[in-house]
Amino acid sequence: MIELKLGQYTGKPNSLNKEFIPSLTLNILRFNTDDITSTVRIGNTNLDLKLYGYASVLKDNRLVYYFVDRIEWLGKRGTIIYLRKDILFTYQSEVLASEIAVTGFNQETIPSLEHTNDNYIIIVGGS
Amino acid sequence: MTVTSERFLLENCYIDKTRPNPNTGQLEVRGIYNHEDYTNERGLYFIEIVADDGYFIENLTFELIDENGNIFNNDSITNADTKYIMTVDEYLKQSNPIEFLNMVESENQEIEIYPMAGNRHMGVHRTNSGVMYFIPFESDDFGSYEAVNVNKGWSSYFNEGAFIKQTSDAFGGITSDEMYDTLMFSITGGGSEAPLETFYNTYQLSYQDLQTAKDKGILVNDVIINTYSYPYVLVDNISESTIKIGEMDTAIVADVLLGNSQLEIFSHELNYTYSGVDELILNIPFMSSDIYLDYEQVNNTTLKMVINYDNLTGQTTLFIYSDDILITTDGYDIESAIPINYVGVMSGYGDSEKRLSYSDVTLRFRFRDSVPLADKTGYIEGRFDKVEGLNVSELDELNKQITYGLIL
Numbered sequence: 167m168i169e170l171k172l173g174q175y176t177g178k179p180n181s182l183n184k185e186f187i188p189s190l191t192l193n194i195l196r197f198n199t200d201d202i203t204s205t206v207r208i209g210n211t212n213l214d215l216k217l218y219g220y221a222s223v224l225k226d227n228r229l230v231y232y233f234v235d236r237i238e239w240l241g242k243r244g245t246i247i248y249l250r251k252d253i254l255f256t257y258q259s260e261v262l263a264s265e266i267a268v269t270g271f272n273q274e275t276i277p278s279l280e281h282t283n284d285n286y287i288i289i290v291g292g293s
Numbered sequence: 294m295t296v297t298s299e300r301f302l303l304e305n306c307y308i309d310k311t312r313p314n315p316n317t318g319q320l321e322v323r324g325i326y327n328h329e330d331y332t333n334e335r336g337l338y339f340i341e342i343v344a345d346d347g348y349f350i351e352n353l354t355f356e357l358i359d360e361n362g363n364i365f366n367n368d369s370i371t372n373a374d375t376k377y378i379m380t381v382d383e384y385l386k387q388s389n390p391i392e393f394l395n396m397v398e399s400e401n402q403e404i405e406i407y408p409m410a411g412n413r414h415m416g417v418h419r420t421n422s423g424v425m426y427f428i429p430f431e432s433d434d435f436g437s438y439e440a441v442n443v444n445k446g447w448s449s450y451f452n453e454g455a456f457i458k459q460t461s462d463a464f465g466g467i468t469s470d471e472m473y474d475t476l477m478f479s480i481t482g483g484g485s486e487a488p489l490e491t492f493y494n495t496y497q498l499s500y501q502d503l504q505t506a507k508d509k510g511i512l513v514n515d516v517i518i519n520t521y522s523y524p525y526v527l528v529d530n531i532s533e534s535t536i537k538i539g540e541m542d543t544a545i546v547a548d549v550l551l552g553n554s555q556l557e558i559f560s561h562e563l564n565y566t567y568s569g570v571d572e573l574i575l576n577i578p579f580m581s582s583d584i585y586l587d588y589e590q591v592n593n594t595t596l597k598m599v600i601n602y603d604n605l606t607g608q609t610t611l612f613i614y615s616d617d618i619l620i621t622t623d624g625y626d627i628e629s630a631i632p633i634n635y636v637g638v639m640s641g642y643g644d645s646e647k648r649l650s651y652s653d654v655t656l657r658f659r660f661r662d663s664v665p666l667a668d669k670t671g672y673i674e675g676r677f678d679k680v681e682g683l684n685v686s687e688l689d690e691l692n693k694q695i696t697y698g699l700i701l
Binding site: 177178179180181182183201202250251252253254257260261262263264265266267268 | 658659660662663664665666667673674675676677678679680681682683684686687690691694695696697698699700701
């Protein structure tokens with residue numbers, strides 16, 4: 167049995183400052199998974215699975231976090247939950263200890279720009 | 294599919310069910326009723342309220358109704374700090390929207406402001422509760438209709454959006470497809486006749502306008518102005534004058550903006566302590582190209598930008614000064630074509646050259662080498678070459694997940 171916790175998270179998907187708030191625990195028999203994506207099939211249920219956007223599974227003594235990518239209803243045949251591993255949050259300590267190549271840029275919005283009504287330019291001049 | 298919208302609730306405005314294709318940038322006619330066709334698609338979903346020609350939107354209210362009949366509206370979605378939940382109209386009335394956002398931030402530590410999706414959008418985000426604030430200004434929609442994305446929709450992948458995301462406490466992170474499956478929304482409000490000075494008060498004389506002026510001796514627009522600055526309300530410096538084009542016999546009377554030929558648009562003290570910075574890259578809303586500056590040269594100086602308009606040639610040039618020393622001798626030729634007409638049709642929606650490129654002035658620092666992440670805070674765009682314990686596909690996925698930057 168694998169314990170799948172479903173719930174919500176706060177923060178942005180590309181943020182390390184997430185907080186997972188599990189609100190449902192499912193014990194499932196089969197957890198089809200590769201490195202990134204996983205699928206879970208559960209039987210016909212009255213649960214409102216739309217309420218859950220994030221999930222976690224304890225695997226090799228590590229809590230692995232997943233975004234709920236998609237939920238597919240199969241009618242009487244149950245429901246398939248498609249999960250995508252949140253690498254950033256799952257491996258956050260490893261990520262934080264790593265070096266990042268700033269191929270983009272460290273970015274800063276300039277706060278002190280003053281907007282005035284003088285900032286206008288003529289395109290068609292008068293006579 | 295139970296999405297409904299009530300046209301009759303709207304006065305002088307309507308729901309635009311088109312959206313730009315995120316891949317091609319082209320505007321596609323795609324009804325919000327057809328989400329089942331795109332169940333695997335991850336993208337931005339727009340529901341756009343568009344004012345009829347000559348009107349602008351005010352006093353919009355929303356109700357989202359889920360399948361259980363729960364009603365989410367402006368009040369119930371946000372149970373705190375409702376003073377910052379504003380109608381489009383209220384937001385546009387802020388004399389300085391950017392400053393206003395800063396003020397919101399300083400008053401409430403829970404709120405952070407960050408660039409989203411390549412800095413084209415802005416969002417305000419309450420970190421603790423996960424509630425997104427309603428930010429009506431959408432730089433993407435720099436449109437002649439006074440179009441405002443009141444509801445940017447939402448997708449689980451980008452996790453963007455404004456209005457529907459506000460319901461995330463109740464709905465969890467479900468995908469937009471499912472969201473639309475179970476939501477009804479109604480929008481009440483209306484448009485008022487647009488005054489001449491509106492938020493998007495930037496006009497330009499198109500080739501067709503010029504041709505009409507030449508042929509018929511009339512002008513489509515009352516005011517002929519183009520601004521390469523921000524879309525702020527214009528109040529001064531308009532005066533009546535005459536324009537004579539080509540071989541016209543009589544001149545046309547029009548309001549034109551007669552102003553200085555040189556305007557300082559920007560002044561900022563650069564005082565950074567970053568080491569290992571290779572270049573400093575400046576992005577300005579009206580220029581799609583990057584401006585590269587030597588970090589060593591300009592750091593610890595005051596950077597000043599001056600726009601020079603040559604009345605004779607009609608050429609607009611940007612000069613950059615560092616401590617009053619001109620560092621761009623030739624200047625930058627500004628040839629923006631902002632697709633704005635007062636009551637005209639917005640065109641070139643997906644044409645990035647015809648829109649403002651950035652929503653704000655930004656400075657970006659390009660570093661020479663990889664830097665330890667532990668030193669960094671805030672928002673960083675980059676790529677990991679190696680992370681301990683991750684295999685190749687996981688590393689790929691990690692880099693994919695931080696395509697739009699990493700928030701530390």
